[in-house]
Amino acid sequence: MNTGAMSAERPVLSVTGLAVSFSGGAARGRGGAGSGTRVAAVGEASWGVHAGQMLAIVGESGSGKSVTALAAMGLLPRGARVDEGEIRLRTWGRDWELCRAGAEEMRQVRGKHLAMIFQEPMTSLNPVMAVGEQIEEVIRLHRPEMKRNVREAAMEALSAVKIDEPARRLKQFPHELSGGMRQRVMIAMAVASQPAVLLADEPTTALDVTVQARILELLGELRSQRGMAVVLITHDLGVVADHADVTCVMFGGRVLEFGRTREVLARPVHPYTRALLACRPSVQRRVERLATVGELIGAEGKSSMMAQGERLAMWWPFAAAPSGCGDDDAPVLVQVEQERWAAVWGTEAAQRLRVKEAPQLR
Amino acid sequence: MITQAAKPVLSVRGLHVSFANRAGLLRSAPPRHVVRNVSFDLFPSSVLALVGESGCGKTTIARGLLGLLPETAKVSGHITCEGKDVLALGGAELKIMRRRMQVVFQDPGGSMNPGMTIENIVGEPLDIHESAITHAERTQRIDDSLTKCGLSSAFLQRLPNELSGGQRQRVCIARALMTRPTVLICDEPTSALDVSVQAQILNLLNDLRASLGLACLFITHDMGVVRQLADHVCVMQSGEIVEDGPAATLLDSPQHPYSRQLLSAVPGKCLDSAGHIVPSPANL
Numbered sequence: 001m002n003t004g005a006m007s008a009e010r011p012v013l014s015v016t017g018l019a020v021s022f023s024g025g026a027a028r029g030r031g032g033a034g035s036g037t038r039v040a041a042v043g044e045a046s047w048g049v050h051a052g053q054m055l056a057i058v059g060e061s062g063s064g065k066s067v068t069a070l071a072a073m074g075l076l077p078r079g080a081r082v083d084e085g086e087i088r089l090r091t092w093g094r095d096w097e098l099c100r101a102g103a104e105e106m107r108q109v110r111g112k113h114l115a116m117i118f119q120e121p122m123t124s125l126n127p128v129m130a131v132g133e134q135i136e137e138v139i140r141l142h143r144p145e146m147k148r149n150v151r152e153a154a155m156e157a158l159s160a161v162k163i164d165e166p167a168r169r170l171k172q173f174p175h176e177l178s179g180g181m182r183q184r185v186m187i188a189m190a191v192a193s194q195p196a197v198l199l200a201d202e203p204t205t206a207l208d209v210t211v212q213a214r215i216l217e218l219l220g221e222l223r224s225q226r227g228m229a230v231v232l233i234t235h236d237l238g239v240v241a242d243h244a245d246v247t248c249v250m251f252g253g254r255v256l257e258f259g260r261t262r263e264v265l266a267r268p269v270h271p272y273t274r275a276l277l278a279c280r281p282s283v284q285r286r287v288e289r290l291a292t293v294g295e296l297i298g299a300e301g302k303s304s305m306m307a308q309g310e311r312l313a314m315w316w317p318f319a320a321a322p323s324g325c326g327d328d329d330a331p332v333l334v335q336v337e338q339e340r341w342a343a344v345w346g347t348e349a350a351q352r353l354r355v356k357e358a359p360q361l362r
Numbered sequence: 363m364i365t366q367a368a369k370p371v372l373s374v375r376g377l378h379v380s381f382a383n384r385a386g387l388l389r390s391a392p393p394r395h396v397v398r399n400v401s402f403d404l405f406p407s408s409v410l411a412l413v414g415e416s417g418c419g420k421t422t423i424a425r426g427l428l429g430l431l432p433e434t435a436k437v438s439g440h441i442t443c444e445g446k447d448v449l450a451l452g453g454a455e456l457k458i459m460r461r462r463m464q465v466v467f468q469d470p471g472g473s474m475n476p477g478m479t480i481e482n483i484v485g486e487p488l489d490i491h492e493s494a495i496t497h498a499e500r501t502q503r504i505d506d507s508l509t510k511c512g513l514s515s516a517f518l519q520r521l522p523n524e525l526s527g528g529q530r531q532r533v534c535i536a537r538a539l540m541t542r543p544t545v546l547i548c549d550e551p552t553s554a555l556d557v558s559v560q561a562q563i564l565n566l567l568n569d570l571r572a573s574l575g576l577a578c579l580f581i582t583h584d585m586g587v588v589r590q591l592a593d594h595v596c597v598m599q600s601g602e603i604v605e606d607g608p609a610a611t612l613l614d615s616p617q618h619p620y621s622r623q624l625l626s627a628v629p630g631k632c633l634d635s636a637g638h639i640v641p642s643p644a645n646l
Contacts, residue, residue: 060556061527179416208415208583213627235556238586238630241639265639277637279561281586283613283628290565290590293558 010090011048012229013197014358018045018085020067041067042253046333048360052227056234056244064253065233069199072098073116074106089114091196112142115190119202121182125174131185132170135192142193157192161218180211191222201233216243237280241265246361249273252317255333258341258359269342270314271303305344307336307353312344321345370403371544371577377439379422379431396422398601404545407571409578411588414598420581424547428465429456443545461491464538468550470530474522480533481518484508487540503540511536511566528559535566549581564591585628589613597621
């Protein structure tokens with residue numbers, strides 16, 4: 001089997017038709033919904049990312065962007081389960097299906113081939129362990145061949161994320177470091193095992209703009225040097241515009257739009273993407289009043305799209321369904337033009353065009 | 363817009379805040395100066411933005427204004443609000459001053475008691491500052507304040523955890539308005555919110571400033587927010603104001619190297635004012 005060719009053509013990580021639900025009812029206390037009800041957090045999420053590429057998943061809180069990443073890591077909270085779909089990781093000539101992998105298999109993949117960093121570095125670091133020990137733990141676990149020079153490998157990991165005086169930093173504790181430095185340590189730990197994919201969940205949201213710029217630059221370098229794929233989960237479209245190759249917009253657990261960043265941001269096909277872009281306060285020009293998603297969608301909710309000669313109505317949860325389509329008909333993801341995918345109402349025509357494979361762009 | 367002829371409602375001169383460093387048994391440590399010689403004026407109906415990276419002293423200034431600094435802080439300089447020297451006030455007079463200056467924090471969840479209903483959260487400032495009012499009047503004022511902030515009376519009996527982040531921040535603003543303040547201090551009130559919710563809150567603050575003549579001290583590190591809301595900007599670095607001026611002038615032509623660095627780090631400059639990416643040879 002020619003694994004080299006395979007990895008060049010197929011995405012290193014792909015999510016196809018993923019649906020995740022949480023057990024509902026009991027958590028709300030009041031309301032009296034039975035404990036047997038389930039709440040859909042993600043439905044029909046599909047995307048793929050190639051080696052060396054940065055894919056941005058953009059969405060507001062509750063859009064299901066983090067849940068998708070947690071599902072890939074096998075770290076879904078209690079009560080959550082994958083109902084449908086698959087998540088495939090292809091690296092080192094192997095092809096894992098992460099939704100159905102056993103606990104032992106996941107332990108081999110998680111942290112080794114697939115790593116994740118979170119928004120708040122302080123809560124992900126052990127406060128009573130020197131950062132050096134924490135990095136060494138990763139190396140001992142995932143790179144047994146480095147057993148004899150763990151300390152050097154840890155130093156190297158810190159240098160790779162551009163921390164000065166790594167020898168001194170290794171002995172420091174998380175509270176002795178600044179926010180930006182802690183996030184660098186987190187990245188050092190995540191990439192010490194040389195993973196194929198790094199899932200970064202809002203890695204710079206808690207940081208200042210200047211520190212944010214440096215962290216994103218660092219992620220960019222790591223992926224170009226190592227061919228590591230980065231999945232950047234964010235709500236900042238400015239960050240997306242500057243750094244991501246490919247963009248996936250999510251809302252209500254669905255992928256609304258997928259395409260090359262420069263295409264998606266220059267010419268959004270879905271009204272929600274347009275609204276999200278318009279309500280962002282611009283640093284260049286003051287507007288009388290900022291638009292909000294609600295207002296914009298009210299005006300634009302019924303837009304449609306031609307795909308393979310069929311007129312398809314864009315799916316939007318608060319817009320009325322087009323004729324011939326029930327309000328409950330789930331949306332489907334279709335390829336609406338070359339290199340562009342969007343969510344449309346699940347009419348008969350749309351069902352025929354529904355994507356079978358995760359959208360991905362080389 | 364600022365009418366420069368108007369008198370500032372809040373005026374800060376040479377504010378200096380230092381904390382005693384923890385000294386060892388045998389050594390004394392020099393104090394840490396976190397705010398140095400800061401001066402600014404805040405006018406009615408205007409928004410002054412305080413920008414700078416974390417640790418530059420923005421929040422310390424806010425706490426200094428509100429008299430919320432810990433005992434260990436050494437504060438000097440002058441803070442004048444409506445003609446009174448805030449730093450010299452104590453006891454009853456300070457309590458009265460606090461009605462005039464209210465605050466909204468970054469994390470709306472963290473600044474509300476999770477066990478209290480929205481009615482009691484919003485009504486608490488009245489219970490403290492105007493306990494003599496009748497029950498009917500209290501209810502009326504709570505209702506008014508919530509309405510101003512775009513919330514209906516349907517929220518009165520809910521608990522904070524039943525509200526979304528944007529609704530919670532509206533409740534915090536409604537609470538801050540209860541004592542009819544002249545100065546509203548906002549410490550990164552939208553940093554934890556989604557961009558569309560942020561737009562709603564910024565619009566709300568803009569409306570309140572116009573309708574109530576509220577002066578607003580806005581602490582942020584988001585330059586887009588500064589552009590949309592602020593009339594005047596002070597850029598802070600290591601406890602000092604390194605540059606200040608009218609918002610439009612400062613954002614268009616920053617003079618100090620640090621202001622330039624801050625503006626150049628703003629992501630998404632290739633996006634136009636509709637938010638769309640601008641096609642250019644560099645990104646095609």
